[in-house]
Amino acid sequence: MRIISRLDIKNHNVIQPINLEGLRVIGDPNKIGKKYYKEGIDEIILMDAVASLYGRNNLFNTIKQITKNIFIPISVGGGIRSISDIQEALNSGADKVVINSAAIKNPQLISESQKKYGSSTITVSIDTRKDKNDNDWKIFTNSGKEKINISLKDWIQEVQKLGSGELLITSIDQAGTKRGFDYELIEYLQKIKLKIPLIFCGGCSGLNDIKNIKKYLRDDDGISISSILHYNIVKIKNIKREIL
Numbered sequence: 001m002r003i004i005s006r007l008d009i010k011n012h013n014v015i016q017p018i019n020l021e022g023l024r025v026i027g028d029p030n031k032i033g034k035k036y037y038k039e040g041i042d043e044i045i046l047m048d049a050v051a052s053l054y055g056r057n058n059l060f061n062t063i064k065q066i067t068k069n070i071f072i073p074i075s076v077g078g079g080i081r082s083i084s085d086i087q088e089a090l091n092s093g094a095d096k097v098v099i100n101s102a103a104i105k106n107p108q109l110i111s112e113s114q115k116k117y118g119s120s121t122i123t124v125s126i127d128t129r130k131d132k133n134d135n136d137w138k139i140f141t142n143s144g145k146e147k148i149n150i151s152l153k154d155w156i157q158e159v160q161k162l163g164s165g166e167l168l169i170t171s172i173d174q175a176g177t178k179r180g181f182d183y184e185l186i187e188y189l190q191k192i193k194l195k196i197p198l199i200f201c202g203g204c205s206g207l208n209d210i211k212n213i214k215k216y217l218r219d220d221d222g223i224s225i226s227s228i229l230h231y232n233i234v235k236i237k238n239i240k241r242e243i244l
Contacts (some may be wrong), residue, residue, distance in 0.1 A: 002222030018176035039236040048078025067093030101126040125168040144172040166197040174203025177186035
């Protein structure tokens with residue numbers, strides 16, 4: 001199981017959103033990324049927290065800086081809308097790109113990009129929560145503000161067919177809360193029987209939570225964590241010890 005640090009970035013600062021909204025400034029992404037790298041994190045995901053709002057991606061310079069001192073897989077997301085955006089991200093030093101809203105608006109972007117760069121380069125991000133009206137999981141865009149009339153199961157199946165290399169699935173209701181992973185969601189995903197690796201995100205509370213979620217995940221799956229690292233609740237070395 002991979003341990004992945006997610007850095008949400010706004011105005012060149014790492015922030016910590018709750019339920020994909022609000023924020024608290026954490027610090028400089030270069031310093032934080034380098035710290036987590038030295039402490040043994042497996043991968044880092046950089047997400048432009050306001051790219052959808054402003055229609056642009058501001059992370060390319062950040063990627064160039066952070067990859068000078070970090071030699072683990074780096075993914076970048078937020079504002080990735082086209083093949084040219086993917087190319088610029090990779091040219092800046094990213095190993096993978098994370099696509100969310102653009103994939104929903106233009107699903108063929110997934111197949112086109114995986115043909116050009118390989119499926120291992122393409123991660124599709126899905127933000128989800130359970131709809132109380134029909135008791136089904138729905139997908140959302142724009143930081144969880146806009147509901148899309150597609151079920152989570154149907155979208156996952158479509159994404160897999162189009163050639164995504166992995167999925168980053170975030171529980172909107174748990175994200176940033178430190179209340180624990182969304183076990184109802186992970187159990188739902190078990191029934192879908194994913195064919196590609198999963199990165200599960202949202203709500204990690206600490207070592208016990210990591211120990212509990214491990215039994216649901218395969219060797220090539222991962223968990224994306226942020227709050228418990230940013231607030232020094234858990235050390236990466238202790239997480240690694242827990243999952244061995």
